[in-house]
Amino acid sequence: xxxxxxxxxxxxxxxxxxxxxxxxxxxxxxxxxxxxxxxxxxxxxxxxxxxxxxxxxxxxxxxxxxxxxxxxxxxxxxxxxxxxxxxxxxxxxxxxxxxxxxxxxxxxxxxxxxxxxxxxxxxxxxxxxxxxxxxxxxxx
Amino acid sequence: xxxxxxxxxxxxxxxxxxxxxxxxxxxxxxxxxxxxxxxxxxxxxxxxxxxxxxxxxxxxxxxxxxxxxxxxxxxxxxxxxxxxxxxxxxxxxxxxxxxxxxxxxxxxxxxxxxxxxxxxxxxxxxxxxxxxxxxxxxxxxxxxxxxxxxxxxxxxxxxxxxxxxxxxxxxxxxxxxxxxxxxxxxxxxxxxxxxxxxxxxxxxxxxxxxxxxxxxxxxxxxxxxxxxxxxxxxxxxxxxxxxxxxxxxxxxxxxxxxxxxxxxxxxxxxxxxxxxxxxxxxxxxxxxxxxxxxxxxxxxxxxxxxxxxxxxxxxxxxxxxxxxxxxxxxxxxxxxxxxxxxxxxxxxxxxxxxxxxxxxxxxxxxxxxxxxxxxxxxxxxxxxxxxxxxxxxxxxxxxxxxxxxxxxxxxxxxxxxxxxxxxxxxxxxxxxxxxxxxxxxxxxxxxxxxxxxxxxxxxxxxxxxxxxxxxxxxxxxxxxxxxxxxxxxxxxxxxxxxxxxxxxxxxxxxxxxxxxxxxxxxxxxxxxxxxxxxxxxxxxxxxxxxxxxxxxxxxxxxxxxxxxxxxxxxxxxxxxxxxxxxxxxxxxxxxxxxxxxxxxxxxxxxxxxxxxxxxxxxxxxxxxxxxxxxxxxxxxxxxxxxxxxxxxxxxxxxxxxxxxxxxxxxxxxxxxxxxxxxxxxxxxxxxxxxxxxxxxxxxxxxxxxxxxxxxxxxxxx
Numbered sequence: 001x002x003x004x005x006x007x008x009x010x011x012x013x014x015x016x017x018x019x020x021x022x023x024x025x026x027x028x029x030x031x032x033x034x035x036x037x038x039x040x041x042x043x044x045x046x047x048x049x050x051x052x053x054x055x056x057x058x059x060x061x062x063x064x065x066x067x068x069x070x071x072x073x074x075x076x077x078x079x080x081x082x083x084x085x086x087x088x089x090x091x092x093x094x095x096x097x098x099x100x101x102x103x104x105x106x107x108x109x110x111x112x113x114x115x116x117x118x119x120x121x122x123x124x125x126x127x128x129x130x131x132x133x134x135x136x137x138x139x140x
Numbered sequence: 141x142x143x144x145x146x147x148x149x150x151x152x153x154x155x156x157x158x159x160x161x162x163x164x165x166x167x168x169x170x171x172x173x174x175x176x177x178x179x180x181x182x183x184x185x186x187x188x189x190x191x192x193x194x195x196x197x198x199x200x201x202x203x204x205x206x207x208x209x210x211x212x213x214x215x216x217x218x219x220x221x222x223x224x225x226x227x228x229x230x231x232x233x234x235x236x237x238x239x240x241x242x243x244x245x246x247x248x249x250x251x252x253x254x255x256x257x258x259x260x261x262x263x264x265x266x267x268x269x270x271x272x273x274x275x276x277x278x279x280x281x282x283x284x285x286x287x288x289x290x291x292x293x294x295x296x297x298x299x300x301x302x303x304x305x306x307x308x309x310x311x312x313x314x315x316x317x318x319x320x321x322x323x324x325x326x327x328x329x330x331x332x333x334x335x336x337x338x339x340x341x342x343x344x345x346x347x348x349x350x351x352x353x354x355x356x357x358x359x360x361x362x363x364x365x366x367x368x369x370x371x372x373x374x375x376x377x378x379x380x381x382x383x384x385x386x387x388x389x390x391x392x393x394x395x396x397x398x399x400x401x402x403x404x405x406x407x408x409x410x411x412x413x414x415x416x417x418x419x420x421x422x423x424x425x426x427x428x429x430x431x432x433x434x435x436x437x438x439x440x441x442x443x444x445x446x447x448x449x450x451x452x453x454x455x456x457x458x459x460x461x462x463x464x465x466x467x468x469x470x471x472x473x474x475x476x477x478x479x480x481x482x483x484x485x486x487x488x489x490x491x492x493x494x495x496x497x498x499x500x501x502x503x504x505x506x507x508x509x510x511x512x513x514x515x516x517x518x519x520x521x522x523x524x525x526x527x528x529x530x531x532x533x534x535x536x537x538x539x540x541x542x543x544x545x546x547x548x549x550x551x552x553x554x555x556x557x558x559x560x561x562x563x564x565x566x567x568x569x570x571x572x573x574x575x576x577x578x579x580x581x582x583x584x585x586x587x588x589x590x591x592x593x594x595x596x597x598x599x600x601x602x603x604x605x606x607x608x609x610x611x612x613x614x615x616x617x618x619x620x621x622x623x624x625x626x627x628x629x630x631x632x633x634x635x636x637x638x639x640x641x642x643x644x645x646x647x648x649x650x651x652x653x654x655x656x657x658x659x660x661x662x663x664x665x666x667x668x669x670x671x672x673x674x675x676x677x678x679x680x681x682x683x684x685x686x687x688x689x690x691x692x693x694x695x696x697x698x699x700x701x702x703x704x705x706x707x708x709x710x711x712x713x714x715x716x717x718x719x720x721x722x723x724x725x726x727x728x729x730x731x732x733x734x735x736x737x738x739x740x741x742x743x744x745x746x747x748x749x750x751x752x753x754x755x756x757x758x759x760x761x762x763x764x765x766x767x768x769x770x771x772x773x774x775x776x777x778x779x780x781x782x783x784x785x786x787x788x789x790x791x792x793x794x795x796x797x798x799x800x801x802x803x804x805x806x807x808x809x810x811x812x813x814x815x816x817x818x819x820x821x822x823x824x825x826x827x828x829x830x831x832x833x834x835x836x837x838x839x840x841x842x843x844x845x846x847x848x849x850x851x852x853x854x855x856x857x
Contacts, residue, residue, distance in 0.1 A: 023645030094640035
């Protein structure tokens with residue numbers, strides 16, 4: 001537990017998990033909650049935008065293939081908006097083609113993780129992003 | 141003759157001419173002042189005493205070639221003066237009288253019409269020569285015709301002639317115009333010189349010492365230099381004398397005339413003169429032999445001869461040329477395939493070449509039919525030639541239907557005839573026969589070739605069109621294949637996505653369970669859940685591999701070139717397999733020299749291939765050994781990594797299939813041993829991406845050898 005983000009002096013980071021697949025979304029949420037993160041979820045692109053503007057999470061795990069609005073489009077909107085521009089977005093996708101990675105980075109994602117991934121790896125990626133791009137200065 | 145006259149005088153007949161009568165004649169003659177009066181007196185006396193009816197006295201002219209009338213009796217005086225009797229012919233009675241010394245009688249007709257018949261009348265004539273003074277040659281002649289009543293008293297005539305001669309001699313000596321003997325000699329000498337001078341050829345008379353005694357003008361021009369002659373002329377003359385003497389000298393030993401050539405110099409213009417020397421010995425004084433030399437200028441003759449010779453040679457050469465020309469012409473004519481013939485104005489063939497001869501002449505072995513055909517051809521040609529003549533100069537062209545004498549085949553011939561004038565002025569015709577049948581044959585052949593060519597062209601066009609169509613089809617198929625390939629890649633990507641999503645959940649929950657997120661597990665539960673996790677991970681690998689192939693095929697796999705050492709890479713691979721190797725009973729040999737120079741390639745892909753090959757070797761070898769060796773081929777700068785096992789081996793039938801994606805389900809161990817899957821297929825594709833290849837040597841039960849060969853340095857594309 002030594003490496004959990006929980007800190008007495010700062011609020012725990014909030015992670016917005018966007019995934020249309022319920023099992024993937026919930027297993028991830030379970031793990032991150034277990035690890036001490038505050039967790040919010042969204043099932044499609046539009047919901048992701050609503051949640052992001054409403055909650056202002058510390059980091060967003062964005063699935064790319066989503067109903068209503070896909071992850072790339074949602075990412076672009078968030079990255080253009082003053083309020084959400086600074087929030088790191090990690091693309092989490094089952095698409096393993098190199099083009100998908102490039103597209104994700106081009107849309108504004110900070111990094112890309114290919115599914116399936118072990119929950120532990122996912123957390124490591126979150127810590128990397130928050131450590132380098134934290135707005136709250138909690139992970140530096 | 142004088143003696144004879146005296147004799148006759150002493151024999152004179154006393155009965156016809158007594159002393160008184162004779163004195164009368166002497167008186168008459170003495171009184172006569174000139175030759176004409178003497179003649180008349182003598183004739184009158186003869187008429188009175190010797191029985192003559194008519195008479196004529198003629199003197200011998202200076203030239204001694206004719207008798208000129210001086211006096212007459214019984215004939216008109218004017219007729220006498222015109223009498224001229226030719227006595228050049230020695231074989232006439234008159235000549236006999238002059239050259240002889242006696243009387244002669246002959247018919248008047250012998251004297252010619254004028255003197256004989258008309259003047260003295262027909263009948264016998266008595267002629268008596270008259271010798272003036274002491275001369276031995278006759279100076280005149282008395283021509284007498286007898287009176288009707290009796291003959292002439294010849295003694296009286298002889299006496300009268302002698303007395304007349306004596307008086308004539310007196311008259312001539314008295315400067316009456318008749319030349320004296322001395323004068324005559326002088327005159328004749330002058331004539332002789334004149335003759336010599338008149339001859340244009342140089343003539344000389346030389347004494348035995350070679351001194352010139354007589355020389356005519358021509359000779360003096362060449363051999364005598366006057367005192368005031370020019371230097372050049374004196375030199376030329378001196379030279380000529382030298383030459384002349386030299387050429388004459390050897391001849392002095394011989395007596396007969398000799399001819400030889402002599403080259404002298406013309407003293408006037410210095411040109412060369414070729415002379416022919418004819419010399420004849422001549423007695424100039426008793427016992428002294430001189431030489432008469434006649435020089436004939438043959439320079440022009442020689443020149444003419446030379447010219448003649450040159451002309452002859454020229455003629456000869458011209459003739460040879462003409463012959464050569466003719467030979468050449470023959471050669472040309474004979475080498476022309478078209479029949480050619482030359483005919484003269486009469487239509488006779490002057491010249492023809494063999495092709496013409498074949499059509500127009502009968503051969504030795506020709507049969508009757510052939511002869512008939514030749515005659516027919518000849519007739520056709522003759523009518524053609526007559527047409528040519530009527531057109532003159534203009535070439536005449538006509539189609540003739542001749543027949544081949546041998547085969548009887550029709551020969552459609554185009555004939556072209558041209559008239560030309562020969563050197564002799566006669567016109568001739570040159571006719572060229574152009575065999576149209578051959579032309580027709582050629583045209584047919586050409587047409588055939590053309591048709592074949594057209595057909596061929598059509599076929600080529602069809603083939604080309606077909607090819608173009610097929611190309612288009614292939615292009616479309618290629619496009620479709622590409623699209624299909626793209627669709628396949630997309631499909632695989634989608635499948636991969638669909639597979640990963642549930643896998644993600646499975647691995648996620650398994651992780652959560654194993655990490656006791658939902659509470660502590662019993663050791664047994666933990667163990668079984670670990671196996672679930674392992675299988676899920678394996679499945680993930682398979683899905684990744686499938687996608688890798690799709691990536692490679694879609695050309696979407698990036699190549700990252702770096703410099704690295706092969707030994708380092710192999711070490712890293714071995715480290716990964718350490719636990720697996722330790723678990724097995726296999727002997728593992730590794731021989732990778734550090735001497736191999738660093739590689740410049742994609743280390744990730746090389747590693748992926750080596751891992752695949754090594755893991756396969758471990759998987760499919762139950763016991764024995766697995767070896768890994770690397771070599772560097774310096775000449776070609778290739779790196780070879782060989783993985784040898786002593787495992788189950790692969791049959792020849794399957795050796796190809798193991799490299800194909802989804803193609804090796806027949807592999808006996810795939811069902812047992814998980815993980816063979818798509819590894820070799822990917823490895824082979826990766827090797828190709830690196831510019832290399834993977835080879836396999838194997839036999840069932842005897843193990844396998846996989847050999848990866850790649851260029852040591854991959855050029856960055």
